[in-house]
Amino acid sequence: MNDLSAPLLRSFLFGPFVLVPEQQSLVRDGEPVRLGTRALALLSVLVEQAGELVGKQALIARVWPGAEVDESNLKVNMAALRRALGDADRYIATVTGRGYRFVAPVRAGTSPRRPTRDAPRAAHNLPIGSTRVFGRADAIASIADALETARLVSVVGPGGIGKTTVALAAAERIVGRFTDGVWLIDLAPLKDPLLVPHAIAAAIGVGVTSADLLATTCEFLLDRRMLLVLDSCEHVLEAATRCAERILAGAVDVRILATSREPLMADQEQVQRLPGLASPPEGSGLNAGDALRWPAVELFAERASERLEHYRLSDADAPLVADICRRLDGMALAIELAATRVDVFGVAGLFAQLSDRVAVPAGRRAGPERHRTLAATIDWSIGLLSPEDARFLRALAVFSGPFDAAGAGAVAAASTAEALAILTLLADKSLVATDIDDVHITYRLLETTRSHCLDQLLAHGETPMARQRHAEHVCLVLERAAAELARRPASDWGAAYGRMIDDLRGALDWTGGHARNRTLRIRLTLAGISLWNHFSLMEECRVRVSQVAGELESAGLAGTGFDMKLKLWLAGTTMFTEGLKPVAMDTLQQALRIAEQTGDTDCRLRCLMMIGVYEFFTGEHEAGLRTIEAFSALACAEDPTILPEGEVHLGIGELFLGRLPNARQRLEALRRRDLRYFASHGVRYHSDPKISLASVLTQVQWLTGSPDEARRTAEEAIDAARRGGHHLSLNNILSYACPVYYWSGDFDACAQVVAQLEEHVVRHGIASRRPLATFYRAALDGARQGPSAGVLDRLRASIDDFTRTNHLARLPYYLSVLAETRLRAGLVGEADAAIQRALAVAHEHNEGWALPEVLRVHAAILLAQDRRHEAGQRLLKSMAKAQGAGTLSWRLRAAIDLATLWRCGDKETVATAILQAVVDQFTEGSGTRDLRTATTLLDTLAATARPG
Structure with missing residues (x-):
């Protein structure tokens, strides 16, 4: 039913098209036409003034208001528009040297605010098709049909035949079939076959933070319904084939469409060989109208008219153009190159030129002959x-x-x-x-x-000089980009410099082969760090930094700022990709010493921050707090804009040490401040500080007795992190939010967040967070389905992973969950072993936030061992520790267990009073599991206390 109150929008009808300018919508016969925003704006201006000449400068002023753009922008966008309309001359006339006029009849009307048919919503990265495709309808349909059943379809043909154009057209036709998108992976820029997995991962959004990137990508694709378009495989054929086979082996709903000069020779491959565009047969003597029915001639005529605005194929030219197309084997690129010279030579001159250049051998044209044809045409065109x-x-x-x-x-x-x-x-x-x-x-x-x-x-x-200039140019651009990072919105920065990644790789490879370029290579690596960090390419960053770190001595740069920065980032990326290894701390300490010697304040601050993070998450909480205090003191004196980074991490330290009221006061005060003081649109310390703040705060709020507020903080931060698009920031909030939902007993919401974390860990290969996702998935299964052997195995395996990667923060809590689950399974002895280890680690690391919960679980084990008195004493100690730490929620749990233990005895009245006093301190959270349990227990105790 239509909403009659909704306002109607202007629409313009011409031919089979409907244009709605306010919605930037162009529809042809009910199907959306994909067109860039500038080309659509050009069409809107022309249609609104149909029949009138619109000058070039007037168009530029309307379409690019306030921007300084070259006239070539207008020309390129106009060409894209004309091609999208198809029969362009029917709609847009060019007035040479002056402007353009829309010449087709236009009927004004109105359209509802929401069109009846929307464009497909499947995600993809396919480019906007700005070129008409000639003579390939059958091939496009055949490829689209083949992908219904075939897992791998390869479009094979010589260079310049039009493989990419056809593959993209087929992919766009079936984009709606793939719920997880259609993704183009351009392999042409790659020189190193080892980078093929990187290119695939980057295109589909898998962050390169894993050492085994192909395995991470395959795992991510397991349950996806997706089409991957591997374009230009020929020069990395073995690597592309290997990746395709591994992906298809596990991901049953993934399809791959490849383009290559030769088949991949992979399992399940279906080859579609692409012939040249059809041309009229020799001696056919066609007139212009008949000749234009052949796609090769049609392509020539369109490209010639773009070059020479008033060119029209004549009857006299038709046989010559047909012969040119035959001589060029119907190769699209060769025909385009020839057609663009019609203004210089005319058709007869072109025929003569190409007759001398391109000989037609007897017999059927094979692939190598076509290669020579194209090479000769390119060489001829460049020769002019x-x-x-x-x-x-x-x-x-x-x-x-x-x-x-x-x-x-x-x-x-x-x-x-x-x-x-x-x-x-x-x-x-x-x-x-x-x-x-x-x-x-x-x-x-x-x-x-x-x-x-x-x-x-x-x-x-000329290769050495051009390569040298290229490397120097890339270095300067990325050094400028690094300086701009703090002044530009992250999305703008990424859009401006993301295209540089392949050129950075090429420049690094070139400089790596020449000893004289050691310093330039080191500069390039340092300049590239901002790019790798922005796109969360931590593994690539680690590898590249490792490659140049050993060259500092021979380059005479040991102990310099270069050495310092490389050590800092080598340590940081190692922590993310390989875990909290002692070598990372050693490297950070070396970088810090150089920073102190050279007086580099920014690097000193970065080193202190990373050292503090290392200390916190390896369980050295007191040392971590001292390090972050040193960071804050230095920031206060040298760079107050980053003081909030210190405040957030002081809050982390206070959380771990069990100083919850201090942490909450600090973080809530920080949250109320204007966050623009961070003085950066980007991420300076691996994660968005606003997301880091919310991540820590959500746990602090829950522990201090505000479960509803904690949930709101988590939900808002997850949404903000998704909008921000920074992988490590989103991973942080998902990791901190999992326990908040789990502790609240909202297992459905927790399962959703755990699933997001699992997907994110797999997508981006963040090894340090994999055990956390495994742990909470197992804990959820244990809470919902019972303490099965599989649940216990997964809990133990995740804890072993934490230990192996030296990620010891929160370990006492993880061990307490394992102990409680073992107890529920009747494994009292194994439960006791786990809780004894938890107690030892909690005391060793002063893990004050978790100690009350560890003591509560220990009491349950003591009760199972029929040591009731000791169990009661443990619960009282748990409550005392919780009160001292300010963890009201842990105190509630211990009070529930104490009231349950003392009910029906002479201490029942005391237990009831203790539990009621704790419950009364809560002002929210009535729907959480613990408060529901406490309320029910209090009602039961009150009922048994009544006489009769």
């Missing part, structure tokens, strides 16, 4: 450039991924203005591809062109 432009193009081949005009200028030794002019010329000739975003245009070389240019770069002896 001026020497300066050709040199410029060759230099661009050193980029692994997209680049901007400034980067192009840097590697080609040209100014940005000069680079922009040449890039526009090269894009017009299809030698450079353009990618559109909201404000800027980035450029890239197609892999076939890039490969040819790399060969030419080597042949001209």
